Amino acid sequence: MNPISIEDKLAVNKYDIDRDVHIRIREDICKVCNEHYCLYACPADCYKLREGHITFAYEGCLECGSCRIVCDKGAIEWELPRPGFGICYEYG
Amino acid sequence: MKQSFDAIVVGAGPAGCACAYTLAKAGLEVLVVERGRFAGAKNMWGGAFYGPTLGELIPNFWEEAPLERYIARHKFSLLSDEACLSIEFTTPRFSQPPYNGFTVLRSKFDRWLAAKVEQAGAIVATALQADDLLWDGNQVVGIKAGSDELPASVVVACDGVNSTLAQKAGLRGELLSRQVKMGVKEVIQLPRELLERRFNLNNDEGIAWEFIGSCTRGLPGGAFIYTNKASLSVGIVVRLNALVEKKIRANDLLEEFKHHPAVAGLFAEGKLVEYSAHLIPVSGINMMPTLYIDGLLVAGDAAALVLGTGLILEGANFAVASGVAAAETVARAKRERDFSVKSLSYYRELLEQSFVLKDLKSFRKAPHFLDNPRLYSSYPGLVCDLAEKLFTNDGKPRRKAWQLLREAMKERVSFWQVACDLMRGKEVI
Numbered sequence: 001m002n003p004i005s006i007e008d009k010l011a012v013n014k015y016d017i018d019r020d021v022h023i024r025i026r027e028d029i030c031k032v033c034n035e036h037y038c039l040y041a042c043p044a045d046c047y048k049l050r051e052g053h054i055t056f057a058y059e060g061c062l063e064c065g066s067c068r069i070v071c072d073k074g075a076i077e078w079e080l081p082r083p084g085f086g087i088c089y090e091y092g
Numbered sequence: 093m094k095q096s097f098d099a100i101v102v103g104a105g106p107a108g109c110a111c112a113y114t115l116a117k118a119g120l121e122v123l124v125v126e127r128g129r130f131a132g133a134k135n136m137w138g139g140a141f142y143g144p145t146l147g148e149l150i151p152n153f154w155e156e157a158p159l160e161r162y163i164a165r166h167k168f169s170l171l172s173d174e175a176c177l178s179i180e181f182t183t184p185r186f187s188q189p190p191y192n193g194f195t196v197l198r199s200k201f202d203r204w205l206a207a208k209v210e211q212a213g214a215i216v217a218t219a220l221q222a223d224d225l226l227w228d229g230n231q232v233v234g235i236k237a238g239s240d241e242l243p244a245s246v247v248v249a250c251d252g253v254n255s256t257l258a259q260k261a262g263l264r265g266e267l268l269s270r271q272v273k274m275g276v277k278e279v280i281q282l283p284r285e286l287l288e289r290r291f292n293l294n295n296d297e298g299i300a301w302e303f304i305g306s307c308t309r310g311l312p313g314g315a316f317i318y319t320n321k322a323s324l325s326v327g328i329v330v331r332l333n334a335l336v337e338k339k340i341r342a343n344d345l346l347e348e349f350k351h352h353p354a355v356a357g358l359f360a361e362g363k364l365v366e367y368s369a370h371l372i373p374v375s376g377i378n379m380m381p382t383l384y385i386d387g388l389l390v391a392g393d394a395a396a397l398v399l400g401t402g403l404i405l406e407g408a409n410f411a412v413a414s415g416v417a418a419a420e421t422v423a424r425a426k427r428e429r430d431f432s433v434k435s436l437s438y439y440r441e442l443l444e445q446s447f448v449l450k451d452l453k454s455f456r457k458a459p460h461f462l463d464n465p466r467l468y469s470s471y472p473g474l475v476c477d478l479a480e481k482l483f484t485n486d487g488k489p490r491r492k493a494w495q496l497l498r499e500a501m502k503e504r505v506s507f508w509q510v511a512c513d514l515m516r517g518k519e520v521i
Contacts, residue, residue: 041335064371092366
């Protein structure tokens with residue numbers, strides 16, 4: 001049994017993906033952040049560090065709220081997806 | 093929807109449904125708003141709930157609810173990197189109605205519960221989100237949902253751990269990462285017969301199996317395996333601040349756990365069908381928000397009503413009980429035509445009388461006790477080491493258990509620390 005990547009895990013989930021992005025990050029704040037707690041808090045690996053820049057992809061978000069809680073710099077503008085959109089658990 | 097409701101319940105989870113069901117049965121006009129496409133679409137948990145609370149609301153619910161298995165066996169294991177020491181409990185009493193607990197998948201279960209709420213006479217509006225509260229001075233008088241304003245005599249916020257309503261009403265500040273645990277879970281499908289053979293289960297029997305130790309690399313938390321009808325729920329629960337401070341991802345812990353020699357074989361031939369995550373408020377009464385203001389009550393995870401004692405981590409029965417208490421408060425307020433904070437203080441009285449606040453108060457020191465890193469990083473390895481020494485036959489003369497214990501404790505923990513932890517544990521849990 002080989003470890004399964006988060007991407008492969010998210011691929012089995014059901015999402016109703018919206019056009020609207022529900023979480024935005026303030027890149028100016030992320031640029032000067034040393035901790036990047038968001039990278040380790042997000043269970044869906046939505047945050048990535050690429051060449052010193054934090055990038056965020058909202059599509060795989062599991063709406064847990066952990067990124068907002070760990071970011072003590074106020075860099076994350078966190079909203080829930082529009083009603084009816086986002087993760088749609090079939091098991092839960 | 094221009095009519096005014098007696099109550100608007102926000103969130104169709106166990107707290108919201110229990111509240112709306114009780115209100116509708118009492119003849120009140122109730123609207124439930126749920127942001128998911130259906131009730132349960134946004135909800136996950138480890139997988140088990142216990143106790144008589146739901147049965148008091150819906151008698152013999154197990155005859156009709158989409159439950160997975162009744163929990164006939166409890167197993168608790170301590171893990172070192174490679175070894176595992178377990179203790180298991182079973183009694184025929186847990187296999188008879190009213191049963192002691194069930195494994196449940198939320199997507200199906202919450203949908204069933206919301207349907208019961210509708211049958212009782214409430215309106216359940218899905219794909220509708222309470223964005224904000226409506227105010228008349230200091231009194232909450234309804235919700236804003238998109239461009240709609242929905243008036244109600246009272247609002248009950250059952251919108252979960254991230255409760256935006258409790259926060260917008262100023263009942264609590266931002267959650268702190270040390271107040272919550274991150275739970276990540278996989279549902280792994282297995283043919284029913286294979287699963288039952290593998291776990292030694294008959295018919296609808298199930299097992300609830302919890303682990304502490306190397307599965308969280310010594311961080312506060314643990315792992316779990318619950319058996320569903322034809323799938324396993326396997327997951328990790330770990331304190332959020334510990335994860336980010338140590339720069340560890342919960343999913344990496346989950347992958348490591350699934351490969352631990354003690355459990356790896358259980359997942360063979362299994363097929364991953366879902367990966368989910370959720371936060372759990374674990375600081376108990378120390379993080380409980382204000383429970384009510386004029387025209388607003390908070391219940392369930394939104395009010396942080398979760399009990400963690402180390403041996404158990406329960407929230408669903410607290411959600412149901414608080415939802416019912418909120419409903420009884422609202423019904424009484426309607427009779428007296430008074431939805432002020434004074435009238436709604438009856439909610440606190442009811443919670444004080446029930447197990448909800450009694451348990452949270454008697455275990456108020458448990459969250460602090462459970463912060464002790466030795467519980468996760470020292471003791472599990474120590475007992476596995478000791479067990480290995482006791483069971484190993486290396487052809488040399490036997491030594492007494494006491495000597496082996498002293499050897500296993502070396503460099504891990506002192507007798508003084510063990511004594512202190514035992515004393516504290518006795519006092520706290």
